[in-house]
Amino acid sequence: MTVARPGGRPPGAPRSRRGYPPPRTPPAARPARRLPARGDQTRRLGVTLLAIIFVLSLFAGRLVQLQGMESGNYRKLALQERDRTIVLPAMRGSITGANGQVLAMTVAKYQVTADPPQIPLAKRQQVADALAGPLSMTPAAILAKLQHPTSPQYVVLAKGVPAQASGQITALRLPGIYQTASYARSYPQGSIAANIIGFTGTDSHGILTGGAGLELQHNALLAGRTGSEQVQIGTDGQQIPLAGSRDQPVVNGSSLQLTIVPALQYAAEQACAAQVKKTKADNCTVVIIQPKTGAVLAMAQYPTYNPSDVTSVDQTTNLAVQAQFQPGSTAKVITASAALERGGQTPMSAYKIPYQLREDGQLIHDAEWAPGEHYTIAGIIAHSSNVGMSQVAKHISEQTQYDYLRAFGLGQPTGVGLPDESDGDLPPVSQWYGDTRYTLAFGQGVATTAMQMAEVYATIANGGVRVQPTLIQGTTDSAGTYTAAPPSPSHRVIQATTANDLLQIMQQVPGIDAEGGQPWGVIPGYAIAAKTGTSQESNGTCALCIYGSSWIGIAPGDKPQLVVSVNVQNPRKGGHFGAVVAGPVFYQVMKDALATLQIPPDGTTPAKVRLNAP
Amino acid sequence: MPFILLLVGLLGGALVSLLVISTTLAQGSFRITSLQAQNAELARQAQTLTNQVAQAGSPAVIAKQARQLGMRPNPHLGFIDLKSGKIVVGKPSRADAAINVPGFTP
Numbered sequence: 001m002t003v004a005r006p007g008g009r010p011p012g013a014p015r016s017r018r019g020y021p022p023p024r025t026p027p028a029a030r031p032a033r034r035l036p037a038r039g040d041q042t043r044r045l046g047v048t049l050l051a052i053i054f055v056l057s058l059f060a061g062r063l064v065q066l067q068g069m070e071s072g073n074y075r076k077l078a079l080q081e082r083d084r085t086i087v088l089p090a091m092r093g094s095i096t097g098a099n100g101q102v103l104a105m106t107v108a109k110y111q112v113t114a115d116p117p118q119i120p121l122a123k124r125q126q127v128a129d130a131l132a133g134p135l136s137m138t139p140a141a142i143l144a145k146l147q148h149p150t151s152p153q154y155v156v157l158a159k160g161v162p163a164q165a166s167g168q169i170t171a172l173r174l175p176g177i178y179q180t181a182s183y184a185r186s187y188p189q190g191s192i193a194a195n196i197i198g199f200t201g202t203d204s205h206g207i208l209t210g211g212a213g214l215e216l217q218h219n220a221l222l223a224g225r226t227g228s229e230q231v232q233i234g235t236d237g238q239q240i241p242l243a244g245s246r247d248q249p250v251v252n253g254s255s256l257q258l259t260i261v262p263a264l265q266y267a268a269e270q271a272c273a274a275q276v277k278k279t280k281a282d283n284c285t286v287v288i289i290q291p292k293t294g295a296v297l298a299m300a301q302y303p304t305y306n307p308s309d310v311t312s313v314d315q316t317t318n319l320a321v322q323a324q325f326q327p328g329s330t331a332k333v334i335t336a337s338a339a340l341e342r343g344g345q346t347p348m349s350a351y352k353i354p355y356q357l358r359e360d361g362q363l364i365h366d367a368e369w370a371p372g373e374h375y376t377i378a379g380i381i382a383h384s385s386n387v388g389m390s391q392v393a394k395h396i397s398e399q400t401q402y403d404y405l406r407a408f409g410l411g412q413p414t415g416v417g418l419p420d421e422s423d424g425d426l427p428p429v430s431q432w433y434g435d436t437r438y439t440l441a442f443g444q445g446v447a448t449t450a451m452q453m454a455e456v457y458a459t460i461a462n463g464g465v466r467v468q469p470t471l472i473q474g475t476t477d478s479a480g481t482y483t484a485a486p487p488s489p490s491h492r493v494i495q496a497t498t499a500n501d502l503l504q505i506m507q508q509v510p511g512i513d514a515e516g517g518q519p520w521g522v523i524p525g526y527a528i529a530a531k532t533g534t535s536q537e538s539n540g541t542c543a544l545c546i547y548g549s550s551w552i553g554i555a556p557g558d559k560p561q562l563v564v565s566v567n568v569q570n571p572r573k574g575g576h577f578g579a580v581v582a583g584p585v586f587y588q589v590m591k592d593a594l595a596t597l598q599i600p601p602d603g604t605t606p607a608k609v610r611l612n613a614p
Numbered sequence: 615m616p617f618i619l620l621l622v623g624l625l626g627g628a629l630v631s632l633l634v635i636s637t638t639l640a641q642g643s644f645r646i647t648s649l650q651a652q653n654a655e656l657a658r659q660a661q662t663l664t665n666q667v668a669q670a671g672s673p674a675v676i677a678k679q680a681r682q683l684g685m686r687p688n689p690h691l692g693f694i695d696l697k698s699g700k701i702v703v704g705k706p707s708r709a710d711a712a713i714n715v716p717g718f719t720p
Binding site for chain 2: 101102105107108162163164166167170181186188189190192262263265266267523524525591594595600601603
């Protein structure tokens with residue numbers, strides 16, 4: 001114990017610290033054990049402090065990160081929880097007839113879904129029974145869906161449920177039954193005017209889109225503009241007030257008012273259907289035009305289709321503007337007016353009608369041949385002589401003939417405002433054969449649509465001024481403001497005197513046909529101008545075996561208000577002449593039209609026109 | 615002391631008015647939701663009725679119902695001059711109708 005240690009206690013120094021205090025010694029002389037003890041404490045404090053500072057600064061850093069740097073992101077996420085962008089689908093405008101009768105309208109249809117766990121097991125049968133009526137399903141079928149849902153909490157019970165049934169379901173207040181609404185198109189008149197109106201389908205966003213006819217042509221106008229509304233919603237689905245919303249207002253579609261008179265359209269469709277069935281024809285079209293305004297009052301066809309149940313696009317073809325046929329004798333008036341105006345001819349110019357005519361190697365003969373007749377031009381038109389018209393055509397140049405055919409609207413769309421309108425087929429003079437001028441004179445070697453031919457007669461009926469046909473009377477925008485369609489563009493095609501001459505000549509036709517046992521142009525009280533046509537066409541298997549029968553008439557008298565054009569293609573039973581096949585349809589439709597439109601009898605008798613030359 | 619009362623009063627007043635405002639707004643919001651539902655229901659009814667009227671007014675339906683009543687389209691066109699009361703065109707004649715109106719006995 002006496003071993004001296006450097007810096008240790010000197011030997012002999014008191015041992016105990018509990019003894020009297022040791023003499024003051026300089027710090028270096030303090031016992032070495034005390035120094036490390038005090039330093040330990042401070043260090044621990046420092047470390048803890050550092051740790052706390054470190055952790056706190058982590059917190060602070062995180063705070064800065066959350067509140068400062070990433071705050072936008074989190075705010076966005078939070079808003080997303082509450083924010084709902086409500087898409088506001090625009091309501092598609094309706095299509096109405098001339099008298100405001102609804103032809104196409106938009107209705108809400110509902111999808112009914114169920115959340116089976118919300119329906120107590122004991123109540124399921126009861127729910128199924130209650131829904132059976134409104135959904136037109138058997139209770140068993142509904143129960144099966146409730147018991148075997150497509151996913152645990154969701155099953156579609158029915159789609160396309162009409163508003164009335166949906167109202168009944170709402171009134172039942174059944175648990176776990178939900179409905180979502182969507183727009184659907186309704187055609188309350190069924191297939192009436194389907195060929196004009198077209199049909200609609202839904203695009204990938206579930207928005208109604210036109211697929212044919214006016215629904216397609218005026219799709220943008222009818223559809224309007226989809227809007228959206230951004231709102232914040234509470235837990236109950238109600239909007240949080242004053243939470244701010246950004247809106248894109250919805251603009252509902254405009255409505256179209258047509259010139260079509262539904263009652264007339266229906267009558268024409270019925271007459272067409274009856275005649276197609278009776279004559280076993282391919283099809284029948286009827287076009288009714290108001291010559292002064294170009295308004296199309298009816299554009300009927302058979303076969304037609306149900307716009308609510310379209311099975312193929314082919315059936316939606318509008319025959320009056322998309323199907324072509326050779327017009328035949330109804331086109332004679334065009335070459336005749338060219339000869340009257342540019343060939344130095346008058347209605348009384350005389351022609352000999354031989355048995356047949358050989359022109360440029362082509363034999364031309366008449367349908368009802370009367371050998372050795374002497375006809376005036378009036379007689380040639382009224383008796384519809386091909387041989388006569390071929391001679392009349394010689395008085396004008398090919399170019400003049402072409403110009404008149406073109407001016408009357410052949411070889412170009414009429415502009416009636418329907419999609420995919422056909423031009424028809426009028427070859428330019430450079431492509432004519434030697435006999436083309438003769439065949440064109442009686443309507444062969446050219447293809448037209450029913451609409452084009454109706455327009456030719458509307459031009460004559462309107463004193464030689466051609467008015468572009470139209471189907472639209474006006475539009476009503478979503479605010480309810482009605483805007484009448486601008487008047488159709490018009491231009492003069494032939495002189496008023498020429499038109500009047502042709503009208504008087506054609507007033508002879510009903511009498512001539514009546515003598516032949518086909519009185520389809522005779523309506524007591526009215527002087528009717530008419531022209532029949534029978535054309536022949538070839539198809540892949542036979543030559544000139546397909547007949548097209550037409551009857552186009554103008555009434556009443558000298559102040560025409562109506563042109564009715566009928567065409568029946570490929571009749572296979574009961575003859576094929578225009579007078580026989582298309583005549584009855586014309587008679588029926590013209591009579592209905594005069595009565596429906598309340599056109600009073602004109603009291604005139606057909607003008608006396610000399611048909612036989614001396 | 616009055617100062618504290620003032621503070622408490624202000625604070626309490628603010629609280630109460632806040633409560634009133636938010637309740638009113640929420641009430642308005644609920645009312646909007648309920649009125650919107652009512653509006654939708656009425657629009658639905660209007661649509662259904664318009665559609666029904668259009669269907670019933672369709673020429674095809676009228677023709678069918680008239681037929682069921684025994685009516686037939688008149689094949690003869692006739693006109694009466696209302697001034698003179700005379701028949702201008704046509705001859706009054708019977709259509710081949712099979713009259714079938716309930717309560718009608720010829």
